[in-house]
Amino acid sequence: MTNSHIMNNSQIIRSERRRKEHEARRRVILKAAREVFFHKGFMDATVDEIAERCRLAKGTIYLYFGSKEEIYISIMAEGMKLLGRELGRLKDIDGGDGMLVEHALSAYYGFYLKNRKYFRIMFLSSQPDLRARVSDDLLKDCMETARQCLGIVGDLVRKGIKRGIYRKVDPWAVANILWATVNGIIMSYEQDPVYREEIAGIELEKMLNEALGLVLNGLRAKG
Amino acid sequence: MTNSHIMNNSQIIRSERRRKEHEARRRVILKAAREVFFHKGFMDATVDEIAERCRLAKGTIYLYFGSKEEIYISIMAEGMKLLGRELGRLKDIDGGDGMLVEHALSAYYGFYLKNRKYFRIMFLSSQPDLRARVSDDLLKDCMETARQCLGIVGDLVRKGIKRGIYRKVDPWAVANILWATVNGIIMSYEQDPVYREEIAGIELEKMLNEALGLVLNGLRAKG
DNA sequence: TTCATAATATGACTGTTGGTCATTATATTA
DNA sequence: TAATATAATGACCAACAGTCATATTATGAA
Structure with missing residues (x-):
């Protein structure tokens, strides 16, 4: 009997990798955002430009940040x-x-x-x-x-x-x-x-x- | 010979009145704006709401303020x-x-x-x-x-x-x-x-x- | 009073942008 | 290989700052 809440070893490894990938993506977005915000300030910066700069779709950005x-x-x-x-x-x-x-x-x-x-x-x-x-x-x-x-x-x-x-x-x-x-x-x-x-x-x-x-x-x- | 640059007395009075009316309008707009900005902050306030509050059209606001x-x-x-x-x-x-x-x-x-x-x-x-x-x-x-x-x-x-x-x-x-x-x-x-x-x-x-x-x-x- | 002209006000319209979500692509597992 | 779960996409929407052709009102001459 396998309980869906309990992960086996490889699942744990995988989910750990997932977490790291997620972190990495976040960092990539933040790096692009930092460049844009530092250059333009909050008001003149656009999320589209941040997305463009890190080659992601705008929707993806919102998977990692709420606003x-x-x-x-x-x-x-x-x-x-x-x-x-x-x-x-x-x-x-x-x-x-x-x-x-x-x-x-x-x-x-x-x-x-x-x-x-x-x-x-x-x-x-x-x-x-x-x-x-x-x-x-x-x-x-x-x-x-x-x-x-x-x-x-x-x-x-x-x-x-x-x-x-x-x-x-x-x-x-x-x-x-x-x-x-x-x-x-x-x-x-x-x-x-x-x-x-x-x-x-x-x-x-x-x-x-x-x-x-x-x-x-x-x-x-x-x- | 009347030069278009020179105003007669009643014209001066009128233009003075104009100036005062302009000032008054400005103050009316500012009063409404103050209420809106104080309540909502800059980012959440809208020019439409300011216009509504002083019963003017949005375009009118922009006759008195640049932005x-x-x-x-x-x-x-x-x-x-x-x-x-x-x-x-x-x-x-x-x-x-x-x-x-x-x-x-x-x-x-x-x-x-x-x-x-x-x-x-x-x-x-x-x-x-x-x-x-x-x-x-x-x-x-x-x-x-x-x-x-x-x-x-x-x-x-x-x-x-x-x-x-x-x-x-x-x-x-x-x-x-x-x-x-x-x-x-x-x-x-x-x-x-x-x-x-x-x-x-x-x-x-x-x-x-x-x-x-x-x-x-x-x-x-x-x- | 009447008409022409200038000054002022209007709000429908435009371009931009933050945020969404149905769809597509990719990875995982059986 | 097929089924399922996860991640990414970008067309789309609503909201909003700012514009401008049109309408309204005030002014002055005849």
Whole structure:
């Protein structure tokens, strides 16, 4: 008696292969989508162009993703994981040179320079009408990655407090504030680089450093 | 001999009336658009619905605005002028109580509570594909208003430096940093209030206060 | 008042695009 | 080899931004 729910060995192998093929297709689609979205932005990109670029029919795309928005946010999820890996390297920084949060900012800024385009997605992802067309699972996944990134920054702050470099603050709150500050400044500059330089008259890197300086000054334990 | 370029008195009066009627129509359209955009967001709103709401034909809308995006950003421009007026009240605060930047944050937060929806537009307006469909004049107008708002904050910082409350910093840079910080934090919370509370576990107002506290601590002259 | 002309408004129409689904092609298993 | 399950296709549909030929209204002269 064979129960339809129980698979034999070769069936397991096969279904495993299926899963991998499915993953591979997904990646192929995402690669094409990344190129198109990075080049055109969400609004001007079309699913047809993504399909064309990876030589699949449009219908096939929708076998792998629920909506244009779902593809878009999946790319953001990728980007956040990339950032997470970069920040992960900071885990065993010990702050012996008195620098802790500085390394986090530096890593984040480095990531920005190499992966500017992901930030556009991040900023657009705050729009509720876009989020409405993205699955809860994917959104949760993004949030979890964000939480991990924030956790790394928070740990650095915690380390600094233990070492007496920083005042006794809520590391978690400070991590969130640092994160938001940097994003806010980057958003200001993304807004429109031309006008922005006119308005602020200060280069992004200098502005970030000034901001960090200010916050750090407030953060540092009084000598 | 009458030159077609020269108008007599009644013609001038009439053309003046025309101009006012044109302005009035614009306002009517903007009011309807604001309602629709605030309710549905940019992507889910339709120009047809805006037209319906102000009882005009769609074609008429396009006599007054160049694109859906132009309407959207016009609403943002309105919002920024509103904010400018709120901040304008701070101009003759003298800081006798040792509070300067605090008032700016308080005013900005108050504006946010009353006019949340404008922030969604602000965050979306950083997308280049959207900006591409907005006239340069309108974008310049927005930037000018932003500059004025920042100027007010910058003046408060300058005042604080003169009074010896704050360290000698670049008031303009600090104004930009404060502005960006608050926007960054608000964006974090707009991202998704539910998840965000889960992640940060801290209320927006508390977070803003902590951020201000940190920055102010770095800003304050050492007693 | 009447008619000609200019200014303004209209909504049917067009092209584009996100998403669907009946059909076709391919792989698997008996 | 035939039957069945799985995956891919692209013609099709509905929705929507934006257009433009036509209709309506206001203006000014006679």
